[in-house]
Amino acid sequence: MPAAVITGGTDGIGRALADTYLDRGYDVLVIGTNEAKGEAFLSAAAGRGTAGRPRFLTADLGLVAENRRIAARIAELHPVLDLLVLGARYHRSTRAETADGFEGNFALHYLSRYLLGHGTAELLRRADHPTVLNFGGSGQTGPVRWHDLQLRQDYPGTGALGHGGSLCDLLGTHFAELHPDVHYVLNHPGVVATSFAGEYDPATAAHVDRLRVLGKPVSAAVAQILPHLDSPATGLTAVLEGREVPTSGPAFDPADGRRLHGITEELLAGLPR
Ligand SMILES: NC(=O)c1ccc[n+]([C@@H]2O[C@H](COP(=O)([O-])OP(=O)(O)OC[C@H]3O[C@@H](n4cnc5c(N)ncnc54)[C@H](OP(=O)(O)O)[C@@H]3O)[C@@H](O)[C@H]2O)c1
Structure with missing residues (x-):
C-alpha cells in the first residue's frame, strides 16, 4: 500500500487531500494538535469504508523535538514514503515565540517543513515516484528578511505567513538540488475557504471571516493541485492556483536556498539535542 504523510491533515486543504488519498488506497498518516479533529478523520474514514488505511498522530509541529519524534515515527511506520504533504500552519496577529525561541510562523510554516522534509528524504527516495507538496509562496510572497528571520522588527501580522511562504520556496529549491529524483511541488492555492487556524486581532478576524465566505471551496483547491x-516529473515545480509558474526567478535562487539551509543548520545546532 503506498504511503502518504500529511501535516495539517486534520483540516482544510490537508484534510481534503487526506480523504482523497485514502480513497485512492493509500496508508495516510495525518498530523495535527487537535485530538477531536484527528478522531473525526478516523471515524469518517471508518464510516465511508475507504480503500486505504487512516492514521492520526498528535504533535505540536512548532517544536523541533516534536518534528524529530514524528520523523522517527514515520520511519518506523513507512520504510518507503510516496507522498509528504507539508500543510500545517497557524497564524498569529501578534508575534509569539515557541519554547525553542523561534518566531511561531518561522517554526511551523518553515522549520517544521525543513525538518520533516529532510528527515524523511531517504524514505521518499525509495519510492517509485516520490512527491513532496509544500504550500510555499510559489514566487508570490516577496523577499526574505535575511537579517530578521525571526520577524522581531515590525512584525507583519498576516505577512508573517507570506514570509514563511518565501522561506518555503527556498527550502524547496535547495531540497530539489539535493534530491533531484524527488518531485518537490510548491503550491500557492490562492484564497481557499478553510478554517484559517489562528489567533486574530478584531480587524484581521473580520477580514478572515470574509475570506471564509469568498474563498474557493477546498474541493477546487484539491482539483487544481492533483494533476x-x-x-x-522530478525536481522542482511551482504552482499558483493550478498553473505552473517558472522557477527561474529570484524567489528560487539556488544560492539563496543554500544560504538559508546553512543558516537553518546553524540555528538547529544551537539547540540542545
Ligand atoms: N486557505 C487559504 O486561503 C490559503 C492561502 C494560501 C496558502 N494556504 C496554505 O495552504 C496550507 C493549508 O492551509 P489551510 O487553510 O487548508 O489550513 P487550515 O484550515 O488553517 O488548517 C491548518 C492545519 O494546521 C494544523 N496545525 C496548526 N497548528 C499546528 C501545530 N502547531 N502542529 C501541528 N499541526 C498544526 C491544524 O491542525 P489542528 O487543528 O489539529 O492543530 C490544521 O490541520 C497552509 O500551508 C496554508 O498556508 C492557504
Whole structure:
C-alpha cells in the first residue's frame, strides 16, 4: 500500500487531500494538535469504508523535538514514503515565540517543513515516484528578511505567513538540488475557504471571516493541485492556483536556498539535542 504523510491533515486543504488519498488506497498518516479533529478523520474514514488505511498522530509541529519524534515515527511506520504533504500552519496577529525561541510562523510554516522534509528524504527516495507538496509562496510572497528571520522588527501580522511562504520556496529549491529524483511541488492555492487556524486581532478576524465566505471551496483547491501531484516529473515545480509558474526567478535562487539551509543548520545546532 503506498504511503502518504500529511501535516495539517486534520483540516482544510490537508484534510481534503487526506480523504482523497485514502480513497485512492493509500496508508495516510495525518498530523495535527487537535485530538477531536484527528478522531473525526478516523471515524469518517471508518464510516465511508475507504480503500486505504487512516492514521492520526498528535504533535505540536512548532517544536523541533516534536518534528524529530514524528520523523522517527514515520520511519518506523513507512520504510518507503510516496507522498509528504507539508500543510500545517497557524497564524498569529501578534508575534509569539515557541519554547525553542523561534518566531511561531518561522517554526511551523518553515522549520517544521525543513525538518520533516529532510528527515524523511531517504524514505521518499525509495519510492517509485516520490512527491513532496509544500504550500510555499510559489514566487508570490516577496523577499526574505535575511537579517530578521525571526520577524522581531515590525512584525507583519498576516505577512508573517507570506514570509514563511518565501522561506518555503527556498527550502524547496535547495531540497530539489539535493534530491533531484524527488518531485518537490510548491503550491500557492490562492484564497481557499478553510478554517484559517489562528489567533486574530478584531480587524484581521473580520477580514478572515470574509475570506471564509469568498474563498474557493477546498474541493477546487484539491482539483487544481492533483494533476501536479500525479505528474511523473522530478525536481522542482511551482504552482499558483493550478498553473505552473517558472522557477527561474529570484524567489528560487539556488544560492539563496543554500544560504538559508546553512543558516537553518546553524540555528538547529544551537539547540540542545
Ligand atoms: N486557505 C487559504 O486561503 C490559503 C492561502 C494560501 C496558502 N494556504 C496554505 O495552504 C496550507 C493549508 O492551509 P489551510 O487553510 O487548508 O489550513 P487550515 O484550515 O488553517 O488548517 C491548518 C492545519 O494546521 C494544523 N496545525 C496548526 N497548528 C499546528 C501545530 N502547531 N502542529 C501541528 N499541526 C498544526 C491544524 O491542525 P489542528 O487543528 O489539529 O492543530 C490544521 O490541520 C497552509 O500551508 C496554508 O498556508 C492557504
